[in-house]
Amino acid sequence: MMSANFHFHQLQPDLLLDALESYQIRLESGLMALNSYENRVYQFKADDMQRYVVKFYRPERWTAEQIGEEHQFCRDLQQAELDIIAPLQFDGQSLLQYQHYYFAVFPSKGGRPFSAEQDEHWEQLGTLLGQLHQVGAATTFQHRPILQVHTEIQQAIPLLLQCPLLPAALRPQYQRVLEQLLHTIQQLPAVKWRSRRIHGDCHAGNILTDQQLFLLDFDDCLQGPAVQDFWMLLSGDEMEQRIQLEILTEQYQNFTDFNQSELALIEPLRCRRMVLYMVWLAKRWADPAFPLHFPWFAHEDYWQQQLQQLQQQNLRLQQPTLRLYPYDI
Structure with missing residues (x-):
């Protein structure tokens, strides 16, 4: 090895x-x-x-x-x-x-990129993900990870704070905001979600279309909630995201149920991705490809901007959850 x-x-x-x-x-x-x-x-x-x-x-x-x-x-x-x-x-x-x-x-x-502007793409994606999660629920991974937002962020915090590229003057602020994020997530109402095999990294870069949509790169597949394969594709304001979700889930539910309470996981999942992305860069910094392609990671401006985004994310965690039908109680 x-x-x-x-x-x-x-x-x-x-x-x-x-x-x-x-x-x-x-x-x-x-x-x-x-x-x-x-x-x-x-x-x-x-x-x-x-x-x-x-x-x-x-x-x-x-x-x-x-x-x-x-x-x-x-x-x-x-x-x-x-x-x-x-x-x-x-x-x-x-x-x-x-x-x-x-x-x-x-x-x-080869193919063309996924377009959030085309309803047809959302319909095809709903069908594809519905079938994928139907198959994914048939059995469970025995060796792949299980998505655990709180635990993963908790384990990532000391790794991020120990990163030598994090400016020393910002370290206390990072510790404070990361602990706040963790506390906020811990205080959110618990969401019961059905664990199934999912793609895990379903964003526009992993979807192409050649008459029909097709998925690439299952390198990050894991046991997790269905919404993990939805939220990174949503774009625009709240109304636009709701329309996208409605089109997607209408087709999705032809194959398997979607628990709408999972929508409350979107902001915690976004927080998880933000923190784990920084830790990923820190872990890989010894690989020459990373300083070459991510030079901004070593600049104080990047860390200042990320601090502001983490602070904003803490506020988003405390906002009402995106809902498909806001008039439902």
């Missing part, structure tokens, strides 16, 4: 080619790096003249069992005829290994 400070230095072109050729995958074109920081992802054309994508998983992030569950979830969805991109199998195996690296090969499929 590689050390915790590993950052893909050894993943050079010769090793990439050797890894693919070890599974009789021979390239017709060169490897083109795609936009991915957590893993290393490349597109290529094989000697069968088809285009593929290979993803090399960051060592020590997921275990083989956890990646295996990701792949099995994709196969379950594909068998249910959902529009998702699942890894290919070689001699019955989709999780491939070469030296210290786990990797997987996917068919390459």
Whole structure:
């Protein structure tokens, strides 16, 4: 196993080619790096003249069992005829290994971005997520994480406060606002949600359309509430978000129920994402790709802006919950 400070230095072109050729995958074109920081992802054309994508998983992030569950979830969805991109199998195996690296090969499929302005896209998304969560509820992950907002933020706070890039003068303010956020979330009424296998990172960048919408990248799949796969796609003011949700859930509920009380989780989930994103950058800073692509993380202006956003988020946590039908009691 590689050390915790590993950052893909050894993943050079010769090793990439050797890894693919070890599974009789021979390239017709060169490897083109795609936009991915957590893993290393490349597109290529094989000697069968088809285009593929290979993803090399960051060592020590997921275990083989956890990646295996990701792949099995994709196969379950594909068998249910959902529009998702699942890894290919070689001699019955989709999780491939070469030296210290786990990797997987996917068919390459292009498309246009998801558009929040098109009702048709929301209808298709409601159908797709309804089917996905119906399949996701059929069994449970045994090795993947369970989404736990309060616990995850609580564990993230000391990691963030210890980040050497956090200006010392701002550390007391960060500690105060993070503890306030945690306290506010803890005081919110409990929401009972049905745990199911979900995509986990369902945002516009992971959705493309080619006549029909299809989902990419199940790298963050986990056990969680349905609304985790909804809220990052919502945009605009409250009325616009309500319309988007109404279109989505109308189609969604043709396949599985949506518990509207989960809407109260949106702001806590947003808080979780804000905090975990900063911790993710701090953990990965030793990887040369991160200072190169996220240079603003080392600037005091960024930390000042994030402090203000966290303070605003604390206020949002205390506002009334987004509701599909505001006139219902």
